[in-house]
Amino acid sequence: MNNFQKITQSPEVLGAFLASLLVADGPWDIAFERNFCAGCGQVSCDDGNRCHYEAQRNNPTWWLKLEVADDASEQSR
Numbered sequence: 609m610n611n612f613q614k615i616t617q618s619p620e621v622l623g624a625f626l627a628s629l630l631v632a633d634g635p636w637d638i639a640f641e642r643n644f645c646a647g648c649g650q651v652s653c654d655d656g657n658r659c660h661y662e663a664q665r666n667n668p669t670w671w672l673k674l675e676v677a678d679d680a681s682e683q684s685r
Contacts, residue, residue: 619669619672619673620669622668622669622672623667623668623669623670623671623672624669626668626672627666627667627668627669634668635671636667636668636670636671636672637666639671639674640661640664640665640666640671644660644661644664644665648660648661653665
């Protein structure tokens with residue numbers, strides 16, 4: 609088994625690998641903000657407020673399971 613095979617065994621394994629990378633903003637963060645933060649109403653979840661979508665926050669696994677849009681411009685977002 610090579611590294612690619614190991615980290616792509618399942619969305620959960622790949623998600624855990626992606627979450628371990630030190631990145632400022634991954635595509636899952638951008639999608640999270642667009643899908644959840646935009647209509648949430650809380651000013652910030654980083655100053656003691658509990659995020660209503662904590663299961664998806666900083667979690668690339670939910671993003672890996674999203675359907676890909678047919679439009680190429682949507683895929684790059």
